[in-house]
Amino acid sequence: xxxxxxxxxxxxxxxxxxxxxxxxxxxxxxxxxxxxxxxxxxxxxxxxxxxxxxxxxxxxxxxxxxxxxxxxxxxxxxxxxxxxxxxxxxxxxxxxxxxxxxxxxxxxxxxxxxxxxxxxxxxxxxxxxxxxxxxxxxxxxxxxxxxxxxxxxxxxxxxxxxxxxxxxxxxxxxxxxxxxxxxxxx
Amino acid sequence: xxxxxxxxxxxxxxxxxxxxxxxxxxxxxxxxxxxxxxxxxxxxxxxxxxxxxxxxxxxxxxxxxxxxxxxxxxxxxxxxxxxxxxxxxxxxxxxxxxxxxxxxxxxxxxxxxxxxxxxxxxxxxxxxxxxxxxxxxxxxxxxxxxxxxxxxxxxxxxxxxxxxxxxxxxxxxxxxxxxxxxxxx
Numbered sequence: 001x002x003x004x005x006x007x008x009x010x011x012x013x014x015x016x017x018x019x020x021x022x023x024x025x026x027x028x029x030x031x032x033x034x035x036x037x038x039x040x041x042x043x044x045x046x047x048x049x050x051x052x053x054x055x056x057x058x059x060x061x062x063x064x065x066x067x068x069x070x071x072x073x074x075x076x077x078x079x080x081x082x083x084x085x086x087x088x089x090x091x092x093x094x095x096x097x098x099x100x101x102x103x104x105x106x107x108x109x110x111x112x113x114x115x116x117x118x119x120x121x122x123x124x125x126x127x128x129x130x131x132x133x134x135x136x137x138x139x140x141x142x143x144x145x146x147x148x149x150x151x152x153x154x155x156x157x158x159x160x161x162x163x164x165x166x167x168x169x170x171x172x173x174x175x176x177x178x179x180x181x182x183x184x185x186x
Numbered sequence: 187x188x189x190x191x192x193x194x195x196x197x198x199x200x201x202x203x204x205x206x207x208x209x210x211x212x213x214x215x216x217x218x219x220x221x222x223x224x225x226x227x228x229x230x231x232x233x234x235x236x237x238x239x240x241x242x243x244x245x246x247x248x249x250x251x252x253x254x255x256x257x258x259x260x261x262x263x264x265x266x267x268x269x270x271x272x273x274x275x276x277x278x279x280x281x282x283x284x285x286x287x288x289x290x291x292x293x294x295x296x297x298x299x300x301x302x303x304x305x306x307x308x309x310x311x312x313x314x315x316x317x318x319x320x321x322x323x324x325x326x327x328x329x330x331x332x333x334x335x336x337x338x339x340x341x342x343x344x345x346x347x348x349x350x351x352x353x354x355x356x357x358x359x360x361x362x363x364x365x366x367x368x369x370x371x
Contacts, residue, residue: 007274093197
């Protein structure tokens with residue numbers, strides 16, 4: 001008898017994945033049709049980067065939380081060094097990754113024919129790191145809640161945390177970017 | 187120290203993935219001609235990327251947990267635990283691709299966009315997801331093996347590594363399959 005069972009994994013995963021697929025397609029389409037809100041090319045170019053990197057950082061935390069729960073290194077009371085270290089590590093990862101990528105975007109976009117002068121380096125950095133960290137914090141909370149909740153109910157956190165975190169990354173990434181653009185102004 | 191290991195192992199791939207995102211945005215911008223020739227494809231793209239990411243990164247995450255629990259190791263990777271996981275990922279891929287095709291059509295109808303029709307959407311989605319799925323499932327195993335060999339924690343690298351190659355492989359396969367189907371029909 002194996003620990004993993006194909007039928008069980010499919011049964012556990014399918015309903016959530018169908019729901020998230022619908023969410024991704026519908027929200028994506030809604031945001032597409034309101035693209036004029038972020039019609040500035042340099043801001044548009046930030047979207048895939050913020051969504052992708054946010055989803056990645058959340059997924060790394062999610063995978064680590066799931067392994068920690070499976071092996072008993074992390075308990076569901078949210079206490080202990082291992083958990084604190086994981087959350088701190090995720091925040092540091094976000095801070096460094098978004099700062100480095102803000103510099104990369106400033107350097108690469110002009111080569112691809114997208115002007116960055118409309119916004120300037122300072123504002124680009126603040127908007128990128130600000131919305132990136134806002135997204136990272138939101139995804140950390142989502143990751144923790146999903147991992148603990150699914151584990152407590154006897155479900156495998158591996159099947160829930162990553163799909164929820166990556167899809168939320170896509171939906172919430174654009175929202176945090178819009179919020180920062182609104183707060184900072186261009 | 188665990189914190190330093192996490193950052194050392196994850197950061198390079200996460201930044202690489204971000205740079206990939208910068209480039210993907212501009213490549214996408216240059217495909218407008220192709221996308222105009224196949225109206226509705228633009229709706230299917232986020233659906234397929236979402237499901238590939240969710241299924242394969244989740245597979246990677248489960249195998250990461252399996253490694254931590256001692257169920258798989260470098261000397262014992264093709265065992266029944268891995269096979270159950272791969273089978274599940276494969277069934278989910280085909281089933282969800284079918285649903286993605288249906289959703290793409292419904293979305294086109296709701297938003298009054300030109301649709302390829304439900305059958306064409308399903309055909310493209312299922313073939314693309316199957317081909318990309320096989321490539322990505324083996325990529326996942328390869329990443330786990332590489333992580334074992336280099337002494338990395340699979341949890342630190344499977345998600346960013348798969349996200350980076352996953353989008354590229356899915357998009358590449360989608361364009362190839364659409365191109366072939368266009369030629370055949």
